[in-house]
Amino acid sequence: MRSEQETIERMPWWAWVAPLGAVVLLGLTISGVLRTEARPVLFLATLFLAASVFAAVHHAEVVALRVGEPFGSILLALAVTVIEVALILSIMLAGASGAETVARDTVYSAAMIVLNGVVGLCLMMGGARHHEQSFQLHGATATLGVLAVLATIALILPNYTVASPGPWYSRSQLLFIGGASLFLYGMFLFVQTVRHRDYFLSDTVLPGEVEQPHAIPTLRATIVSGLILVVALIAVVLLAKSLSYPLKTWVLAAGLPSTFVGVVIAGVVLLPEASAAVAAARANRLQISLNLALGSALASIGLTIPAVAAASVFYSQPLALGVGQADTVLLVLTLFTSTLTLATGRTTVLQGAVHLVIFAVFIFVSAVP
Secondary structure, eight states: OOOHHHHHHSOOHHHHHHHHHHHHHHHHHHTTSSOTTSHHHHHHHHHHHHHHHHHHHHHHHHHHHHHOTTHHHHHHHHHHHHHHHHHHHHHHTTTOTTGGGHHHHHHHHHHHIIIIIIHHHHHHHHHHHHSOEEOOHHHHHHHHHHHHHHHIIIIIGGGGOSSSOSSBOOHHHHHHHHHHHHHHHHHHHHIIIIITGGGGSOOOOOTTOOOOOOOOOOHHHHHHHHHHHHHHHHHHHHHHHHHHHHHHHHHHHTTOOTTHHHHHHHHHHHHHHHHHHHHHHHTTOHHHHHHHHHHHHHHHHHTHHHHHHHHHHHHTOOOBOOOOHHHHHHHHHHHHHHHHHTSSSEEOHHHHHHHHHHHHHHHHHHHOO
16 A cells, blocks of 8 residues: 555645646636636636645645644645635625625635534534544634634624724724734634644544654655645636636526625635545544634634735725624524534534534525525
């Protein structure tokens, strides 16, 4: 069988084909050889966008293994955040109707997808296969505590401030909340990777197994992945810009509300890490699964909100952050249920089923408000 080192050194074909294909397609559209609005071109652009997201996360993971902690976690978070922010800003700056709410819809959707869809699927599949699973209680509760604060001040509090009535923050409030979110996420990252790293490491070893450290990629493999990562991120940003208007058009044509654009963006961004989290849960590595899932949700709020807040102030673009009443109820219910789920350090299929039901309600209410 191929060793872990050989697996890392052998780059999957799609990890370099996707960014290369995206660059070629962008070159043909920019030069005028292909028309951006043509249906086949839009289909290829969508395909390469999704594939480039997967490729970017793959190469970020390779580089992260080489540089180690805490820089590896920072790199992964930044890579995912660049993708999410690119998709959000491409729609915000296009100035289309409803562009002021796309950041709110995406961040809210990311939190709901992770805490209910991803976590629910992990607990359901892991519990069905291994009966009962355990994780580090201190790390999970610390992550959820930070996530609850970030979600509340970013998505609920704007509805109750008076400096700028409605779902809006005033300019000074927006800058303060963006700075506070960035500070809190930075503190969490410091605790996770330096101060209390043991809180986020698995304290169990399967019978008959000995935990081995991950193979470290060679310098050559790291440099190649780093270069392709940059290309993939640039491709995602440019493709997102070209697809921003068609995406909203497709959503409206399907009879869905414009806010469903945020669900689509969050789903595309989170799909690679969600797949890895589910695979870890099935392998009875629930701690790793929760680290991946909850970490992606934290990065989505803690890094995306400061980025879009800064862009909103710099470009004088309106930015509505407060969610509606139904979304507030679902968000509070999700945080409350997640607290109960992560309160004991052990999970079964029941907790997974509960979260998946909330996720189904979220999707249905998003499609039929």
